[in-house]
Structures are given as C-alpha cells and as structure tokens.
Amino acid sequence: ERERTFVMVKPDGVKRGLIGEIVSRFEQRGLKLVAGKFIEIPRDLAEEHYGEHREKDFFEGLVEFITSGPVFAMVWEGQDATRQVRSMVGETDPAESPAGTIRGDLGLDLGRNVVHASDHEDPGSNEREIDLFFDEEELIDYERPD
Ligand code: CMP
Numbered sequence: 001e002r003e004r005t006f007v008m009v010k011p012d013g014v015k016r017g018l019i020g021e022i023v024s025r026f027e028q029r030g031l032k033l034v035a036g037k038f039i040e041i042p043r044d045l046a047e048e049h050y051g052e053h054r055e056k057d058f059f060e061g062l063v064e065f066i067t068s069g070p071v072f073a074m075v076w077e078g079q080d081a082t083r084q085v086r087s088m089v090g091e092t093d094p095a096e097s098p099a100g101t102i103r104g105d106l107g108l109d110l111g112r113n114v115v116h117a118s119d120h121e122d123p124g125s126n127e128r129e130i131d132l133f134f135d136e137e138e139l140i141d142y143e144r145p146d
Pocket residue numbers: 058062092110111112113115116117
C-alpha cells in the first residue's frame with residue numbers, strides 16, 4: 001500500500017553533516033520526498049512527539065537531546081514506506097544495526113542514533129507524527145517516475 005511516513009535527522013546527524021547522505025539514501029531507494037523542514041523543536045512538541053516514553057527514565061535526556069540543536073524533518077512516500085524506511089534505518093541501538101543500515105553505518109550510540117523514523121509496529125504513528133510536524137499545505141503532491 002502506498003503510504004507516507006515521517007523521518008527526521010536528529011541534532012547529532014545535522015551537526016555531523018549527514019543530512020545529504022541520509023536524504024540521498026531514501027531518494028536512491030525510490031521513495032518520494034513530499035515535505036521537508038529545518039527546525040529547532042520547541043520543548044512542548046518534543047514532549048508530545050515522545051509522549052509514549054514519558055514514564056521512562058531516559059525521557060528527560062531524550063527531550064533535552066532532541067531540542068539541543070536543529071533537526072531536519074521529512075515526509076517520504078512510497079509502497080510500504082514506513083516498513084521500508086524502518087529497515088533502511090536499522091535497530092534503535094546502532095551497535096545492533098547491521099552495516100548497510102543508516103544507524104549501522106553512521107550511528108554512535110543509543111541516544112545519538114542519527115535519525116528518527118515512524119514505527120511500523122505502531123499503526124497510525126506515521127500519520128500522527130506527520131500531523132504533529134507538518135500542516136496539510138506543506139505536503140507537496142507531484143509525479144515522480146518510478
Ligand atoms: P527513537 O526510536 O527515534 O525514539 C526514541 C528514542 O529514545 C530512541 O530513538 C533512542 O534514541 C532513545 N532511547 C531508547 N532507549 C534509550 C535508553 N535506554 N537510553 C537513552 N535513550 C534511549
């Protein structure tokens with residue numbers, strides 16, 4: 001099923017100059033970029049985005065980290081885009097991510113894992129995250145040859 005999914009390059013990835021590398025991987029895979037913005041996440045948005053982790057002991061550190069610098073937020077579209085992106089991103093922990101995945105190749109540790117991507121095991125998380133970060137008119141529809 002054709003769908004849209006949310007991805008963002010986290011502050012560690014931005015500061016290390018990895019935006020282009022990451023965008024390039026999704027482009028080469030044939031996914032279509034439908035939205036992108038370079039922003040500093042306000043604290044309230046960070047807390048809402050990571051709401052499912054509110055009770056975890058790493059929550060405060062997670063919010064501090066994601067608001068510690070700019071992020072590059074994106075929406076990518078394609079066949080099973082959420083699952084496809086997830087497999088390209090790898091496991092949460094870079095140490096458990098195979099070479100060839102974004103986190104396996106570029107991630108440093110559990111916190112500094114370069115990218116966030118919607119969870120394919122959490123149905124609706126893609127739509128929820130897209131709505132949180134983008135207005136409808138920021139999602140651009142155009143033809144991309146396959
Ligand atoms: P992500 O899946 O993008 O969103 C939740 C983030 O929480 C996850 O990436 C990790 O970066 C972070 N995270 C998960 N577990 C831990 C942990 N035990 N300590 C610190 N950060 C964590």
